[in-house]
Amino acid sequence: MNEQQRKDMSQIRQVNPEEATSDKNNLNRLKEKSSEDFMKYFETTYQPPNMRDAQRRKKKETDVHYDFTIPEDMDQSGKGKKYMIRTYGCQMNEHDTEVMAGIFEEMGYESTSDTKEADIILLNTCAIRENAENKVFGEIGHLKPLKMENPNLIIGVCGCMSQEESVVNRILKKHPFIDLIFGTHNIHRLPQLVKEAMFGKEMVIDVWSKEGDIIENLPRSRKGKIKAWVNIMYGCDKFCTYCIVPYTRGKERSRLPADIIQEVRHLAAQGYKEVTLLGQNVNAYGKDLDLEYGLGDLMDELRSIDIPRVRFTTSHPRDFDDRLIEVLSKGGNMLDHIHLPVQSGNTDVLKIMGRKYSREEYLELVKRIRKSMPDATLTTDIIVGFPNETEEQFQDTLSLVEEVGFEAAYTFIYSPRENTPAAKMKDNVSMEEKKDRLQRLNKLVNEQSAEAMKQYEGEIVHVLVEGESKNNEEVLAGYTKRNKLVNFRAPRSSIGQIVPVKITKAKTWSLDGEMVEASVEVK
Missing domain, CATH: 2.40.50 (OB fold (Dihydrolipoamide Acetyltransferase, E2P))
Structure with a gap:
C-alpha cells in the first residue's frame, strides 16, 4: 500500500480515546479502494480489545469523575432530530440504554420507535450467547435499505458485541454502511462520537481494551416512574470458562457508597417504588474499594431509605456472604426473592466451568439462606450440554433443582463464545442430546413453578x-x-x-x- 492509499484509508480507524481528531477525508474516495487493500490496512492499524491482556489485568484504583458535560459544539445539535436505540441482552444493557438516551436528549434529540423517523439508530448489543449475536446481525441487514434511502442516517453498533474483535471484523467486511462502532467503556464519549460520524460522514471505531473510569453525573432517561435500575459496579473478575463478560465489560469497578445512596434517595424523592441494584457480579461489590464495606453493608444503609422495594442482580454464590444474608433477613424493603445462578449441579462440571464452588458448597449456602429466611424464593440460571457433560452429571443437575426447590430458572443449551477457554474444549454431546436434556430440565422446573404458584391461590x-x-x-x-x-x-x-x-x-x-x-x- 502506497503513502496516498494509506492516507485515504486513514479515515476509517480506531479513534484515540484520549484525543479524537476531526479533520476527515471524503468517504467516497475510500469506497473506490479495493477491499483487499482496506483489510490489509485494517489488520495492521486497528488495535482490537486484547483478550489475553484482559485476563492478565492487574488491580488498580479506578478514577471517579463528576464533570460530564455535553461539548458546546454538540449542545442542542439534535434539535429537530430523533434517535432510536434497540437494546439486546441483560439489565446492564437496559441501564446503558437509559444513559445513552439521556445523553441524546441533553443534545436535543427526541426518542422515536419508528426506524423511518430516526436520524440516528443504535443497536446496543449482547455477546453472552450466539443467538443474541445472530439477532443483531439480522437487524443490521434489515437496516441496510434505510441507509440506502437516507445516506444521512447514522447507524451505530455498541455494547458488548462491539468489544469482540471478530464482530468488528465482520462488520467491516460485510456491513461497511455502518457509521459507528463503540464499546462498553466509553458511553460518555457519545457526543464526540456522533460528531465524528455526523460531520465526517465516515465509519468511526472507538473500542477500548482499557476499562473506562466511573463517570458519576451522566444523564439518564429512565423508563417510567415506577421501577429503576441503579448500577453499583461494573465488570467481572470471575472468568468462568464459558463467559465473555469479563472481556467485554472489563475488571470489577465499584461505585462509591455515598454516590449510590444519593442516587437511591433521589429516586425515592421522585416517587419510585422499586430499585434494582445492578452488577455483572453484584455481590462482589466493594471488594476493589479501599474500605471494609460490601453489598450487605450497602443494603443495610438502603434499608433506612423510604423506598418500598430494593432488589439486586446478578449474584455469584462465591460472594454471597453471611453479612448479606443477615441484612436481607431483616425484611422491610429488603426482599426475600434471591436469584442465585448455579449453572450445573455437578461438582466436576462446575470445576471445568471455572465456577470455583462445589455442589456441596452451593447447597450449604442455600441451607444458610433458608435458615435465616425460611420463606425465601430462589431462582437460578442453568446451562445444559456443557462440553463433555455426561448423563450422570446432568442427573446431578436435576437432583439439585429438586433439592433446592427453585421456583423458576433461566435454562440454556451451552453456546460457545469465541476466545473463551470453553470454546476450545472438545464436545462429544450431540445437539439432539442437549435438546433432550433441556426439555427434561424445563419440564421439572415448570412442575416446581406450578406447584409453588398453586400455594398462592386464595391468598x-x-x-x-x-x-x-x-x-x-x-x-x-x-x-x-x-x-x-x-x-x-x-x-x-x-x-x-x-x-x-x-x-x-x-x-x-x-x-x-x-x-x-x-x-x-x-x-
Whole structure:
C-alpha cells in the first residue's frame, strides 16, 4: 500500500480515546479502494480489545469523575432530530440504554420507535450467547435499505458485541454502511462520537481494551416512574470458562457508597417504588474499594431509605456472604426473592466451568439462606450440554433443582463464545442430546413453578402495578415482593401503586387475581 492509499484509508480507524481528531477525508474516495487493500490496512492499524491482556489485568484504583458535560459544539445539535436505540441482552444493557438516551436528549434529540423517523439508530448489543449475536446481525441487514434511502442516517453498533474483535471484523467486511462502532467503556464519549460520524460522514471505531473510569453525573432517561435500575459496579473478575463478560465489560469497578445512596434517595424523592441494584457480579461489590464495606453493608444503609422495594442482580454464590444474608433477613424493603445462578449441579462440571464452588458448597449456602429466611424464593440460571457433560452429571443437575426447590430458572443449551477457554474444549454431546436434556430440565422446573404458584391461590399478596397486561389492555399487571407476575382488573389509577390482590387462579408462570379494598396479612 502506497503513502496516498494509506492516507485515504486513514479515515476509517480506531479513534484515540484520549484525543479524537476531526479533520476527515471524503468517504467516497475510500469506497473506490479495493477491499483487499482496506483489510490489509485494517489488520495492521486497528488495535482490537486484547483478550489475553484482559485476563492478565492487574488491580488498580479506578478514577471517579463528576464533570460530564455535553461539548458546546454538540449542545442542542439534535434539535429537530430523533434517535432510536434497540437494546439486546441483560439489565446492564437496559441501564446503558437509559444513559445513552439521556445523553441524546441533553443534545436535543427526541426518542422515536419508528426506524423511518430516526436520524440516528443504535443497536446496543449482547455477546453472552450466539443467538443474541445472530439477532443483531439480522437487524443490521434489515437496516441496510434505510441507509440506502437516507445516506444521512447514522447507524451505530455498541455494547458488548462491539468489544469482540471478530464482530468488528465482520462488520467491516460485510456491513461497511455502518457509521459507528463503540464499546462498553466509553458511553460518555457519545457526543464526540456522533460528531465524528455526523460531520465526517465516515465509519468511526472507538473500542477500548482499557476499562473506562466511573463517570458519576451522566444523564439518564429512565423508563417510567415506577421501577429503576441503579448500577453499583461494573465488570467481572470471575472468568468462568464459558463467559465473555469479563472481556467485554472489563475488571470489577465499584461505585462509591455515598454516590449510590444519593442516587437511591433521589429516586425515592421522585416517587419510585422499586430499585434494582445492578452488577455483572453484584455481590462482589466493594471488594476493589479501599474500605471494609460490601453489598450487605450497602443494603443495610438502603434499608433506612423510604423506598418500598430494593432488589439486586446478578449474584455469584462465591460472594454471597453471611453479612448479606443477615441484612436481607431483616425484611422491610429488603426482599426475600434471591436469584442465585448455579449453572450445573455437578461438582466436576462446575470445576471445568471455572465456577470455583462445589455442589456441596452451593447447597450449604442455600441451607444458610433458608435458615435465616425460611420463606425465601430462589431462582437460578442453568446451562445444559456443557462440553463433555455426561448423563450422570446432568442427573446431578436435576437432583439439585429438586433439592433446592427453585421456583423458576433461566435454562440454556451451552453456546460457545469465541476466545473463551470453553470454546476450545472438545464436545462429544450431540445437539439432539442437549435438546433432550433441556426439555427434561424445563419440564421439572415448570412442575416446581406450578406447584409453588398453586400455594398462592386464595391468598392476598401486595402487587406493584406496572401497567396493562401484555395480552389484555383491560387487565392490569404487576409483581409481588417475590417477583411473581399477577394479572387482575383494577382502576387505572392503581398503576404505580402497591395494592392488595387476592389470588383466584394459579398458572405455571403467573397468577390471576382480584383487587381487594383493604390491606390484610399477605404472603
